[in-house]
Amino acid sequence: MAAFAAYTIIGLSLGGIFSLAALGIVLIYRTTGVLNFAHGAMGMFSTFIAWQVFYGWSHPFWPGWLSTLLAVLAGLVFAAGMGLFLEFAVFRWVRTREPVVKAVITIGVLLALQSAASLIWKNNQYHLPIYIAPQTWTFSVADVPIGANYIVIIVAALALAFGLGAFLRYTGFGRSMRAVSDSPMAASLWGVPVGRVGAVSWMLGSLIAALAGILITPFINFDTTSLTLLIIDALAAALIGGLVSLPLTVLGGFLLGLLETYPTIWIQSLGFPRLIALLVILAVLVVRNPRGLTAVATK
Amino acid sequence: MTSRLMVRIAIALVAFAVLARIPVGFDVGFQFDAALAVIWAFGLLSLVLLTGYVGQISLCQATFAGVGAYAAGMMVASFHADYLVAVAAGVAAAFALGVIVGLPALRLHGITLAIVTLGIALVFDRYVFQDHAFEWFTGGSGGWRVGEATMFGLRMDSSKNLMAAYVVLLALFCLVGLLMVNLHDSGAGRRFRAIRDSELAAATMGVNLTRYKLLAFGMSAGIAGLGGSFYPLVAGSVSPQPFWLFTSLQFAAIAVLMGVRYVPAAALGGIFMAVVPDVLTRFGHGTLFGRPYEISYDWFSIAVGVLLIIQLIVLPDGVWGDLRTKALHTWSTARALGTRKVKVA
Numbered sequence: 001m002a003a004f005a006a007y008t009i010i011g012l013s014l015g016g017i018f019s020l021a022a023l024g025i026v027l028i029y030r031t032t033g034v035l036n037f038a039h040g041a042m043g044m045f046s047t048f049i050a051w052q053v054f055y056g057w058s059h060p061f062w063p064g065w066l067s068t069l070l071a072v073l074a075g076l077v078f079a080a081g082m083g084l085f086l087e088f089a090v091f092r093w094v095r096t097r098e099p100v101v102k103a104v105i106t107i108g109v110l111l112a113l114q115s116a117a118s119l120i121w122k123n124n125q126y127h128l129p130i131y132i133a134p135q136t137w138t139f140s141v142a143d144v145p146i147g148a149n150y151i152v153i154i155v156a157a158l159a160l161a162f163g164l165g166a167f168l169r170y171t172g173f174g175r176s177m178r179a180v181s182d183s184p185m186a187a188s189l190w191g192v193p194v195g196r197v198g199a200v201s202w203m204l205g206s207l208i209a210a211l212a213g214i215l216i217t218p219f220i221n222f223d224t225t226s227l228t229l230l231i232i233d234a235l236a237a238a239l240i241g242g243l244v245s246l247p248l249t250v251l252g253g254f255l256l257g258l259l260e261t262y263p264t265i266w267i268q269s270l271g272f273p274r275l276i277a278l279l280v281i282l283a284v285l286v287v288r289n290p291r292g293l294t295a296v297a298t299k
Numbered sequence: 300m301t302s303r304l305m306v307r308i309a310i311a312l313v314a315f316a317v318l319a320r321i322p323v324g325f326d327v328g329f330q331f332d333a334a335l336a337v338i339w340a341f342g343l344l345s346l347v348l349l350t351g352y353v354g355q356i357s358l359c360q361a362t363f364a365g366v367g368a369y370a371a372g373m374m375v376a377s378f379h380a381d382y383l384v385a386v387a388a389g390v391a392a393a394f395a396l397g398v399i400v401g402l403p404a405l406r407l408h409g410i411t412l413a414i415v416t417l418g419i420a421l422v423f424d425r426y427v428f429q430d431h432a433f434e435w436f437t438g439g440s441g442g443w444r445v446g447e448a449t450m451f452g453l454r455m456d457s458s459k460n461l462m463a464a465y466v467v468l469l470a471l472f473c474l475v476g477l478l479m480v481n482l483h484d485s486g487a488g489r490r491f492r493a494i495r496d497s498e499l500a501a502a503t504m505g506v507n508l509t510r511y512k513l514l515a516f517g518m519s520a521g522i523a524g525l526g527g528s529f530y531p532l533v534a535g536s537v538s539p540q541p542f543w544l545f546t547s548l549q550f551a552a553i554a555v556l557m558g559v560r561y562v563p564a565a566a567l568g569g570i571f572m573a574v575v576p577d578v579l580t581r582f583g584h585g586t587l588f589g590r591p592y593e594i595s596y597d598w599f600s601i602a603v604g605v606l607l608i609i610q611l612i613v614l615p616d617g618v619w620g621d622l623r624t625k626a627l628h629t630w631s632t633a634r635a636l637g638t639r640k641v642k643v644a
Contacts, residue, residue: 035410037417093612100356100409104555105611107358107548112604114545119597229544232421235414271426278418285411286403 007261013150014219015257016157019250020212021234023164024205026241026249030181031201034091034102035243037231038109042082043209044227045113047130048121050075050214054130071130075210083206087199095198110228117224129217153215160208161250168246177201221270229274233260236277239284256280307480314566315473319466328581330461332574334533337468338364340569341475341526342546343554344562348479349519351560352488354495355404355512356413359420360523360550365428365542367393367524369436372443372531382448382455386528393524394517401516405509408498420547428539442538445531457535468529475522476562491515549600552607558617567619575599 021039028036036042054071086109094102121127131149139146168174179187180197188194212234213227220226233256240252259280260273322333342360349355367389374385403415427433437443447456455464482488490511493501502508531537553572558564576599583594614621 035414037413090608090612097611100413101611101615103410103413104551105608107552108604108607108611110604111545111548111552111607112601115597115600115604119595119601225545229421229425232418235417239414269426269430269432271422271424271430274418274422274425278415278422281414281418282403285415286406 003265007265008258009146009150010219011258011261012254013153013257014216014261015254016153017212017216017219017230017253018233018237018256019157019253020160020208020215021230022237022241022249022253023161023246024208024212025234025238026243026246027164027208028201028205029238029243031177032087032091032095032198033099033184034106035099036106036205037103038106038113039205039209039234040231041110041113041117041228042079042086042206043213043230044224045117046075046079046082046206046210047213047217047227048117048127048224049078050210051121051127051130051217055128068130072214075214076207079206079210080203083202083204084199086206087202091198091202092195110231114224114228121224127217127222129222130214131218149215149218156211156215157250157253160211161246164204165246173197173200232274232281233277236280236284239281242288304481307477311473311477315469319469322462322465327458327461328577329574330465331457331533332577334461334465334468334529336569336573337465337472338526338530338533338569339550339572340472340566342523342550343557343565343568343572344472344476344479344526345519345521345523346550346554346559347562347565348482348491348522349515350554352483352491352495353512353515354408355515356409356551357400357416357516357519358413358547358551359400359416359423360519361542361544361546362420362423363393363397363520363523364527364530364546365423365539366396366520367527368530368537368542369428369438369443370524371528372438372445372537373436375445375448375531376438376443382450382532385448386525389528390521390524393527394521397517397520397524398513400520401513404516405512417544417547420544424539424543428542437539438537442536443531444536446535448532455532457533461533464529464533468526468533471525472566475525476566479562487511487514545600549603552603556603556607556610556617558620558623561617561619561623564617564619 021043024043025036025039028034028039050071053074054067090105090109091102094105139148168178176187176192177197177200179190179192180194184194187197212230216227216230234253237253237256238249240255241247241249256277260276263272263276322330325333342364345360345363346357349357349360370392371382371385371389374380374388375382380388400416400419404412407415428437445457447454447460449455450467453463453467454460455467457464483492490501490506493504493506494508494511494515498508527542530541534541549572553568554565557568557571576596579594579599580596583598584592586592610617616624
C-alpha cells in the first residue's frame with residue numbers, strides 16, 4: 001500500500017510535467033495554428049541554459065537559493081527570447097500556409113535545437129539535475145516520504161493552469177488571444193493585433209516549456225534526447241484535451257502521468273511508458289477525433 | 300512499349316552505370332557511405348510514394364527500415380537462411396508493419412497522422428529495439444552479426460567485398476525507382492494521386508480508400524524495409540541507433556527538402572544523408588586563425604533542420620522540384636528564342 005501511495009505521488013508529479021508541456025502546445029496551436037513538435041526541444045534547450053548557469057557559471061560562495069533563482073531566471077528569459085525569435089524569424093512568414101507545412105517546419109526546429117544541444121552539452125553524458133527545493137526537504141504522509149520537489153511540480157502545474165485560464169478569461173489581452181484562436185480573420189477585422197497575439201503565445205508557450213523542463217530534471221534521465229522526446233507524452237495530454245480545453249488538458253496530463261507510472265511497479269522498462277502514451281493517442285484520435293484539430297484545419 | 304518508357308529505362312541504365320563506377324578505388328569507408336546512401340535513398344523513396352504520391356505523412360520510415368534490418372538479421376543469424384530469403388523476410392515484415400500502421404491512418408490524416416507515426420517511431424526506438432522482452436527479434440544488446448553472404452553469385456561482406464553489395468543495392472534501387480516513376484501514371488498511381496488531392500472526391504469516384512491506403516502504407520514500408528534489410532550485410536551487424544526516432548525525422552526533413560514528389564530527389568537525398576556527414580567529419584577539422592576547430596555530425600544535423608526551415612519558406616516544392624521547374628522554364632524559353640517566335644499576351 002505504501003508503495004502504491006509513493007507511485008501515486010511520482011505519477012502525479014510526472015503528470016504535472018506533462019500538463020505543463022501540453023499547456024504550451026495547446027496555447028500555441030490555438031492562437032497560431034502551429035502544432036509544435038519542437039516543444040520538447042525548446043524546453044530542453046532552455047533547461048540546459050539554466051543547467052549551465054546553475055552548475056557552470058554560478059559562484060561557489062553564493063547561497064544555494066541565489067544560484068537556483070538565477071538559473072531559473074536565465075532559463076526563462078532565454079525561453080521567452082527563443083519563442084519571440086521563432087515567431088518573428090520563422091512562423092510569421094508562413095502564417096497562411098497549411099497546418100501540415102507549419103508542423104513540418106517545427107520538425108526542422110526540433111532537429112536544429114536537438115543537434116545544437118548535443119553539440120554543446122554532449123548527448124550521452126550524465127548531467128546533474130537542477131533541484132528547485134533542496135533535496136533534504138522531505139515530509140511523510142501516512143509513512144510515505146515525499147520530497148518537496150514533487151510537491152513543487154504539482155503545485156506549479158495547477159497554479160499555472162489556473163493562472164493561464166484566468167489570464168485568458170479576465171484580461172483584455174487574454175480575450176484577444178481567445179478571439180484569435182476562434183478565428184484569426186474575424187479577430188483581425190475587429191482590430192485585434194493578431195501578430196502581437198501570436199508573438200505573446202510563442203513567448204508564453206516557450207516559457208511554460210522551459211519551466212516544465214527545469215522541473216522535471218530530477219525525475220528523468222537528464223540528457224538532451226529524453227527531454228526532447230517528452231513531446232509525445234505532452235501531445236497525448238494535449239489530445240485528451242482535444243487541443244482546445246485547458247482544464248481537460250491538465251486533467252489528461254495527470255491521468256497520463258498515473259497511467260505511465262503504475263505499470264512500472266511490475267514492468268521494469270524504460271520504453272514501456274511510451275507504449276502507453278501511444279495507446280492513449282490512438283484511443284483519443286481514432287475513437288473521438290478531437291474537434292480542435294478539424295476546427296483549425298478548416299479555418 | 301512506348302518511347303517514354305524506353306527513355307526512362309535508358310535513364311535508369313545510365314544512372315546505374317555511372318553511379319556503380321563512382322565508389323571504385325575509394326577506401327572502405329567511402330564504399331560504406333555509398334552503400335549506406337542507397338539504403339537511406341530507399342527510405343526517402345518510400346516517402347516519395349507515401350507522401351509525394353498518396354499525400355500521407357509518416358514520421359516512422361526509419362522504423363520500417365529497422366524492422367526490415369532486424370528481420371533480415373534474425374533470418375541469417377538464427378535460422379542461417381540464404382540472404383535472398385532474409386531480404387524477402389525483411390520486406391515482408393516491414394510490409395506487414397506498414398499495413399498495421401496504415402489501419403489507424405484510415406481514419407486520420409495530416410497532423411494527426413504525424414502524431415501517431417511519431418509515437419510509433421518512439422515506441423519502436425525506445426521499447427521494441429531496446430527492451431529485453433524483444434531479444435528474440437533484436438538479438439539482444441549486441442544485435443545480429445552477419446559475416447558474409449552470397450547473392451546472384453556475388454560474394455559480399457562488410458569490408459573487402461562491399462562493392463558487390465553496393466552494386467546489387469544500386470541495381471535494386473534503379474529498378475524500384477523505375478517502377479515508382481511508372482506507377483505515377485498507372486491506374487494505381489492515378490488512384491493514389493486522387494487520394495492525395497481529396498479523399499472525399501476519390502471515394503466518390505469509386506476508389507476503394509481502405510484498400511489503396513493500406514496498400515500505399517504497405518508498399519512504402521516494404522520499400523523502406525528493402526533498403527533496411529541490406530543494412531546487416533553492409534554494416535556487419537544491426538543496432539538500434541541507425542533506426543532511432545531522429546533518423547525518421549531526418550528522413551522526413553530531407554525528403555521534403557529535396558522534393559518529396561520526385562524519385563531522383565530520393566537518390567539525391569540519400570547521397571546527401573550518407574556522404575556529406577562523413578566528408579564533413581573526415582576533412583572538417585584543422586585550425587582556422589590559430590584556433591582548432593572540428594566539424595562533427597551534429598553540425599550536419601543542425602544544417603538539415605535550418606535548411607528545411609528555409610526551404611519550406613522559400614522553395615515549397617523542394618530543391619529538386621524547384622530546379623526542375625526552373626530548368627523546364629529555361630528550356631522552353633530557349634526554344635522559343637531559337638525559333639524566334641514572339642509570345643503575345
